[in-house]
Amino acid sequence: MARPCIGVFDSGFGGLTVLRALLQHLPGADFLYLGDTARLPYGSKSAETITRYTSAAIHTLVGHGAQLVVIACNTASALALPHLQGNSEVPLVGVIQPGAEAAKLAVRDIQLPVLVLATEATVASHAYQHACAQHGLSTIEKACPLLVPLVEEGWTDHPVTRQVAEIYLEESVAATRPGAVLLGCTHYPLVRPLLERSIHSLLGPIPVIDSAEATAMHIQGMLPAASHNSNAPSALRFFATDSPQKFQRLGQRFLAQEVDLVTLVDLDR
Incomplete structure (x- = not known):
């Protein structure tokens, strides 16, 4: 073949x-x-x-x-x-529909929303919100505009990047605790270990979904x-x-x- x-x-x-x-x-x-x-x-x-x-x-x-x-x-x-x-x-x-499908499989409690971390343009499109809704999932969408330039600078495990990630996460979950976190930007796999440490420190061991994977x-x-x-x-x-x-x-x-x-x-x- x-x-x-x-x-x-x-x-x-x-x-x-x-x-x-x-x-x-x-x-x-x-x-x-x-x-x-x-x-x-x-x-x-x-x-x-x-x-x-x-x-x-x-x-x-x-x-x-x-x-x-x-x-x-x-x-x-x-x-x-x-x-x-x-x-x-x-x-x-x-990359959006596969990410939503993976979120459906990963979420343990369907009543909890999926936190989507993405760029401003992706968040404004609400594409992940619509894709997740097709699988019965609600979402919290959070734009993280500083992460892309930090990744391109090579600061994938830098204290500044950790601080920025923690601020975004704290703002995202101030009102509602999510059941999973979906990385909705193809730059974010490079900071996935850093994000996972911050997410697990703040929220406990919840699933982190890489839309590229x-x-x-x-x-x-x-x-x-x-x-x-x-x-x-x-x-x-x-x-x-x-x-x-x-x-x-x-x-x-x-x-x-x-x-x-x-x-x-x-x-x-």
């Missing part, structure tokens, strides 16, 4: 945490990753613009051989995926068993719309391995 080729798209670097999880769960697949680094962040743009950018990225990945595309960007998953899913030539998977497990369930095991390493190709050198430098931090070659692409062509 031919190895499946999976495309992964994000507005920048954060989706590499989804790719990292996919590499762990699907060693029998090959991967293409495209970061639209020329036009990030997506959070300040309209739904129409984000949909157009996402459509162009999908077209590029399919043109390079992707048989399935993961939209590893919470903003694009929330705003573009609903418009593109029915008309795509390949299956599309976002949940997405990888969801896709694992979609593909043949041959994709789950292989002696041959996955082939990886990387594309960026700006500054391949910066992508290589930051990408290694998110992927936890070398990013050898990044091809510059123009999505407007």
Whole structure:
């Protein structure tokens, strides 16, 4: 059986945490990753613009051989995926619905809400609120705008990052105790150990759900068993719309391995 080729798209670097999880769960697949680094962040743009950018990225990945595309960007998953899913030539998977499904499995008391930590744009979209509601779960949504720049600075276990995380958590649970915490941003897996320590210190041993990990497990369930095991390493190709050198430098931090070659692409062509 031919190895499946999976495309992964994000507005920048954060989706590499989804790719990292996919590499762990699907060693029998090959991967293409495209970061639209020329036009990030997506959070300040309209739904129409984000949909157009996402459509162009999908077209590029399919043109390079992707048989399935993961939209590893919470903003694009929330705003573009609903418009593109029915008309795509390949299956599309976002990060929001798998995260909500994982929350449903993790919550021990369905009466307790799920605390969603995410960016301002994702919180404003209420995409996780709607996805969790489909599984009978209520949510507390908390925007954590300082965590992304702290992660990109490399301060993943820094006292400042711990203090910022604790402030966000204390503000989130001042009125209601959650039954689980869902990390709704692809940057957050890099600070998951720090967040878990803060969450467990404040709230006790409640489940912490990584939407990147949940997405990888969801896709694992979609593909043949041959994709789950292989002696041959996955082939990886990387594309960026700006500054391949910066992508290589930051990408290694998110992927936890070398990013050898990044091809510059123009999505407007």
